[in-house]
Amino acid sequence: MATAYSSAKFVQPLSLNSTINGRSRDNSLFDPLKTGTSFLGSTRKLRVNSVHSNQGNVRRRLPVVAVSEVVKEKKLITKQEGLELYEDMILGRSFEDMCAQMYYRGKMFGFVHLYNGQEAVSTGFIKLLKKEDSVVSTYRDHVHALSKGVPARAVMSELFGKATGCCRGQGGSMHMFSKEHNLLGGFAFIGEGIPVATGAAFTSKYRREVLKEADCDHVTLAFFGDGTCNNGQFFECLNMAALWKLPIVFVVENNLWAIGMSHLRATSDPQIYKKGPAFGMPGFHVDGMDVLKVREVAKEAIERARRGEGPTLVECETYRFRGHSLADPDELRDPAEKARYAARDPITALKKYLIESSLASEAELKAIEKKIDEVVEDAVEFADESAPPPRSQLLENVFADPKGFGIGPDGRYRCEDPKFTEGTAHV
Amino acid sequence: MWGIIRQKVAAGGGSPVARIRPVVSNLRNYSSAVKQMMVREALNSALDEEMSADPKVFLMGEEVGEYQGAYKISKGLLEKYGPERVLDTPITEAGFTGIGVGAAYYGLKPVVEFMTFNFSMQAIDHIINSAAKSNYMSSGQISVPIVFRGPNGAAAGVGAQHSHCYAAWYASVPGLKVLSPYSSEDARGLLKAAIRDPDPVVFLENELLYGESFPVSAEVLDSSFCLPIGKAKIEREGKDVTITAFSKIVGLSLKAAEILAKEGISAEVINLRSIRPLDRSTINASVRKTNRLVTVEEGFPQHGVGAEICASVIEESFGYLDAPVERIAGADVPMPYAANLERMAVPQVEDIVRAAKRACYRSVPMAAAA
Numbered sequence: 170m171a172t173a174y175s176s177a178k179f180v181q182p183l184s185l186n187s188t189i190n191g192r193s194r195d196n197s198l199f200d201p202l203k204t205g206t207s208f209l210g211s212t213r214k215l216r217v218n219s220v221h222s223n224q225g226n227v228r229r230r231l232p233v234v235a236v237s238e239v240v241k242e243k244k245l246i247t248k249q250e251g252l253e254l255y256e257d258m259i260l261g262r263s264f265e266d267m268c269a270q271m272y273y274r275g276k277m278f279g280f281v282h283l284y285n286g287q288e289a290v291s292t293g294f295i296k297l298l299k300k301e302d303s304v305v306s307t308y309r310d311h312v313h314a315l316s317k318g319v320p321a322r323a324v325m326s327e328l329f330g331k332a333t334g335c336c337r338g339q340g341g342s343m344h345m346f347s348k349e350h351n352l353l354g355g356f357a358f359i360g361e362g363i364p365v366a367t368g369a370a371f372t373s374k375y376r377r378e379v380l381k382e383a384d385c386d387h388v389t390l391a392f393f394g395d396g397t398c399n400n401g402q403f404f405e406c407l408n409m410a411a412l413w414k415l416p417i418v419f420v421v422e423n424n425l426w427a428i429g430m431s432h433l434r435a436t437s438d439p440q441i442y443k444k445g446p447a448f449g450m451p452g453f454h455v456d457g458m459d460v461l462k463v464r465e466v467a468k469e470a471i472e473r474a475r476r477g478e479g480p481t482l483v484e485c486e487t488y489r490f491r492g493h494s495l496a497d498p499d500e501l502r503d504p505a506e507k508a509r510y511a512a513r514d515p516i517t518a519l520k521k522y523l524i525e526s527s528l529a530s531e532a533e534l535k536a537i538e539k540k541i542d543e544v545v546e547d548a549v550e551f552a553d554e555s556a557p558p559p560r561s562q563l564l565e566n567v568f569a570d571p572k573g574f575g576i577g578p579d580g581r582y583r584c585e586d587p588k589f590t591e592g593t594a595h596v
Numbered sequence: 597m598w599g600i601i602r603q604k605v606a607a608g609g610g611s612p613v614a615r616i617r618p619v620v621s622n623l624r625n626y627s628s629a630v631k632q633m634m635v636r637e638a639l640n641s642a643l644d645e646e647m648s649a650d651p652k653v654f655l656m657g658e659e660v661g662e663y664q665g666a667y668k669i670s671k672g673l674l675e676k677y678g679p680e681r682v683l684d685t686p687i688t689e690a691g692f693t694g695i696g697v698g699a700a701y702y703g704l705k706p707v708v709e710f711m712t713f714n715f716s717m718q719a720i721d722h723i724i725n726s727a728a729k730s731n732y733m734s735s736g737q738i739s740v741p742i743v744f745r746g747p748n749g750a751a752a753g754v755g756a757q758h759s760h761c762y763a764a765w766y767a768s769v770p771g772l773k774v775l776s777p778y779s780s781e782d783a784r785g786l787l788k789a790a791i792r793d794p795d796p797v798v799f800l801e802n803e804l805l806y807g808e809s810f811p812v813s814a815e816v817l818d819s820s821f822c823l824p825i826g827k828a829k830i831e832r833e834g835k836d837v838t839i840t841a842f843s844k845i846v847g848l849s850l851k852a853a854e855i856l857a858k859e860g861i862s863a864e865v866i867n868l869r870s871i872r873p874l875d876r877s878t879i880n881a882s883v884r885k886t887n888r889l890v891t892v893e894e895g896f897p898q899h900g901v902g903a904e905i906c907a908s909v910i911e912e913s914f915g916y917l918d919a920p921v922e923r924i925a926g927a928d929v930p931m932p933y934a935a936n937l938e939r940m941a942v943p944q945v946e947d948i949v950r951a952a953k954r955a956c957y958r959s960v961p962m963a964a965a966a
Contacts, residue, residue, distance in 0.1 A: 279753030
């Protein structure tokens, strides 16, 4: 439990006790322990309750920290774990590279946002989850889907817009959903996924405490970028997650750029991990190009959430090797910066580590790469051969209730008319 | 200012043809002296001229500065006017829209760009409650000379959350003016009018039109060119059926009119230009002439722009209608991603042609053939 804190320096804000004693008389209005003030509400009952609970909080509250460089040395992993991590990252990379190829051949269209370079974050976090844990992502969600267990075939078909895709072609690149794998999307608007993730965490806690499902300890991970950290929804959810101690981990994939807007030009305080303690949760900053370091911090954060101790904010410093999307000319980023991060490629780093610590041989890693190549090729073939959605699918799934389209001119429910889903949507 | 040059070849004396060649100002004339301008350039030049004419005008939005605009509409403006007047904002629509409205309260003239109007939903509280209603709530003391602009409606393969059309949403709010240009002339004239207007204007562009070129006359290129807000344009005169449209659909309607002309139906195509205030008098005058109406829009059918036009025509010109009004809209489903489904969810030229024929009582099936 104490490993994360012991190995690094940390910033400790003043605890509530010392603040109160140190305040001058003028600020006694804000002193929750003083019963004379009417600040805490007008009814006597309310005041007594809140005073009581505040005293309890003051005694129990632990220092909330913002930690940088939390993991100095890599922890040991087994060969099994190492190969699993390597395979997952290679799958992410090959898949995204194939997406780029397919896009330029016209098989994929619309907005496609690739994840090259950030694989360590997805693999480091998601590989620690159980199947029932949820992941909420943004439009850069192909690799999150793959790490969570959605088959490559389903993701590729979805990108091609075929009926065999994970959303039957109705969602697309930015809207990947999978109920089976608890992947809750796939949101195009940044900041949109964070409240949804907070809600999923709320459900987990609710099921445990109100519905009395004692073993429900599902954790939710919310992935989002540096641009999102300036958005109001982010702060609102940090507040509520900490207030209600929800089992959620907020993972910031800080790749320093929001399309063409540098993080430093958009943010007053660029150190995102420090925003956690302001809301009462610990904030960690980790090197997101190193999957083993990410995995260590992820273990801490996920265990914390599982135990019911509340949310954590983890900022992963990472980089996207390609542009924001395949339509982005990517002219504003300095090539020297790109080269610096390319030298820290997470896959090469893991490969080097595995070979140097004799956990795996070159041949084994090459075999994995070959296997993944075949998986991705197979996914493309499958997607190519799949049929596009039938015309009748246009009107499906608008409502869960099939009577949602109302009553037609002949007085019967429209959904009961066999001709309703034929032809164009003449509703 | 009009600059119409006419060359008349004298008819008398032996030359067989008398030809009038208006070189400028008649946009349906594709003569070589008329300049072609992309909608993107039209918007850029309009912004440029308004910013240079009035130092109170400034542009703010995501990626408008160094990135030269997410769709390159604000290209070159950062170099010309500097970072104080072309502001790159963080991704906080609610925040920066509110900031724009506040600036407008105190006399500046912001142009707030939404990367797409879908993102305006994060800021819609400010557009409606802070901007649209302020003049009324303050009883005329605070006017809000702000322009909200950006691409609206469906693009190609961008999925459900990026393809919503907001014309009907914003046009239902009193206190807002809602404009939607089609050609470069519309784009230039309406954007200039919007920036000069003392009220909040929602300016709905279309991403797929940005790269299209249209011929523009010298009058349009003049820096004081302005189109009136609230006036529709009759793009093509006709006498059998009236087709109303705005934005990209005007192009499809013109193509449909060509096809209909070959079948003996003369269609009148009205480019609405202004959704709020809606030019009801032009629409009604047209319907009184043709006696049939087809409204076309890309957005969702229920409570859409077409619904309002149909109601207006029935209220004012019921006796003139020879056929039930036809309404064409996008499919009543969130926009699907798959290419074939997307094509079915948006009106196509064939849909407009079929509706016009139905209005003219030529028998056609209700739905498209497989």
